[in-house]
Amino acid sequence: MSEPQVKKATKVLVVGQTGQLAKALADAVPLRESIEMTVLGRPDIDLTNPGLVREVLKRVRPDVVVNASAYTAVDKAETDHELAYQVNAQGVEVLAKACADGGAQFIHVSTDYVFDGSGTEPYKPEDMVSPLGAYGASKLKGEELALAALASSVIIRTSWVYGDEGSNFVSTMLRLAESRDELGIVADQLGRPTYASDLAGAILDIVPALDGSQGGVYHYSNEGEVTSWHGFAEAIFRTSEEYGARVPDTVRAITTAEYPTPAKRPAWSVLDLEKIKNVFSISIPDWNDSLATYFKKKETK
Numbered sequence: 001m002s003e004p005q006v007k008k009a010t011k012v013l014v015v016g017q018t019g020q021l022a023k024a025l026a027d028a029v030p031l032r033e034s035i036e037m038t039v040l041g042r043p044d045i046d047l048t049n050p051g052l053v054r055e056v057l058k059r060v061r062p063d064v065v066v067n068a069s070a071y072t073a074v075d076k077a078e079t080d081h082e083l084a085y086q087v088n089a090q091g092v093e094v095l096a097k098a099c100a101d102g103g104a105q106f107i108h109v110s111t112d113y114v115f116d117g118s119g120t121e122p123y124k125p126e127d128m129v130s131p132l133g134a135y136g137a138s139k140l141k142g143e144e145l146a147l148a149a150l151a152s153s154v155i156i157r158t159s160w161v162y163g164d165e166g167s168n169f170v171s172t173m174l175r176l177a178e179s180r181d182e183l184g185i186v187a188d189q190l191g192r193p194t195y196a197s198d199l200a201g202a203i204l205d206i207v208p209a210l211d212g213s214q215g216g217v218y219h220y221s222n223e224g225e226v227t228s229w230h231g232f233a234e235a236i237f238r239t240s241e242e243y244g245a246r247v248p249d250t251v252r253a254i255t256t257a258e259y260p261t262p263a264k265r266p267a268w269s270v271l272d273l274e275k276i277k278n279v280f281s282i283s284i285p286d287w288n289d290s291l292a293t294y295f296k297k298k299e300t301k
């Protein structure tokens with residue numbers, strides 16, 4: 001007589017405890033019986049400390065590592081190249097190598113800012129990359145180093161991420177609206193936002209499907225109409241007003257030239273989502289619906 005088959009849970013190590021995506025992953029995991037998750041951040045794991053990274057992986061012995069940590073300060077990276085590269089490039093290589101040594105799969109998150117924004121069609125994962133700033137360049141290097149160290153690495157580029165917690169464009173808009181009557185928001189940078197909970201859900205769908213053959217670059221954002229930061233701000237205020245929040249009288253559409261920043265940002269960063277949907281059979285919510293979910297969740301907190 002054969003023993004009953006008990007399928008072992010997949011052991012996932014998430015790197016980046018305090019970040020938006022890491023928190024969304026931790027929030028989502030209780031819904032997934034087949035996943036056993038450990039979430040670690042600094043000081044317990046630090047991508048700038050290779051010895052510590054290797055030690056943690058040897059101790060935890062994960063089946064899958066999800067890197068949700070990064071140097072994400074886009075403007076600061078312009079004057080802080082060194083640290084941005086240490087975390088987003090070298091640190092990722094160390095992590096990918098440690099995965100290779102320990103026989104773990106690696107899911108790494110990257111960004112739309114690897115593109116220069118001169119495109120006119122949604123960017124496919126294989127389209128030409130040419131980052132405009134140090135953050136994007138450091139993230140691109142991280143992608144390359146991860147794939148070179150471990151060819152089965154699944155790199156997920158995403159865009160305009162906002163989570164329930166943490167600092168992001170949505171929380172910035174809500175904060176500014178408390179005190180400002182007028183805002184000027186760039187209307188000539190186009191893309192689509194990503195709700196961190198949706199990305200976390202997709203990652204947890206992908207985890208049990210990994211078999212070592214899916215290595216490469218994928219794109220994930222929310223679905224829906226292409227918008228601009230200005231369009232996104234308008235949608236944020238439309239919804240926040242329904243929940244009784246103070247909103248600015250005027251949300252002006254401005255040009256990038258009218259909002260100078262240290263780092264250049266792509267004018268077009270719309271991601272084509274076909275590959276991730278097809279390879280992993282996932283469906284992706286519309287960003288307007290996810291924004292509504294974000295506010296609904298906020299209200300019940």
Ligand SMILES: NC(=O)C1=CN([C@@H]2O[C@H](COP(=O)(O)OP(=O)(O)OC[C@H]3O[C@@H](n4cnc5c(N)ncnc54)[C@H](OP(=O)(O)O)[C@@H]3O)[C@@H](O)[C@H]2O)C=CC1
Nearest residue numbers: 016018019020021042046047069070072109111158160161
């Ligand atoms: N936010 C966005 O709009 C977008 C993000 N992405 C990518 O998505 C991923 C998740 O981003 P998001 O959740 O928004 O990021 P956050 O900025 O919210 O969080 C970043 C996390 O990285 C950690 N971290 C920074 N440096 C190190 C280090 N040396 N060692 C270990 N951990 C470190 C931070 O920890 P600590 O608290 O200790 O500083 C923090 O927990 C990143 O790869 C990012 O590049 C891609 C597109 C858009």
Ligand SMILES: Cc1cn([C@H]2C[C@H](O)[C@@H](COP(=O)(O)OP(=O)(O)O[C@H]3O[C@@H](C)C(=O)[C@@H](O)[C@H]3O)O2)c(=O)[nH]c1=O
Nearest residue numbers: 072074111112158159160161169184185186229259265
């Ligand atoms: C606060 C503010 C911003 N902006 C503009 C600046 C910028 O072009 C745009 C968005 O501002 P943020 O500071 O949120 O943008 P930024 O930090 O560049 O967001 C990026 O973060 C990294 C980590 C990524 O990987 C990207 O996908 C993207 O989400 O809005 C205004 O026009 N008016 C304003 O009042």
Ligand SMILES: [Mg+2]
Nearest residue numbers: 072073074168
């Ligand atoms: Mg930012």
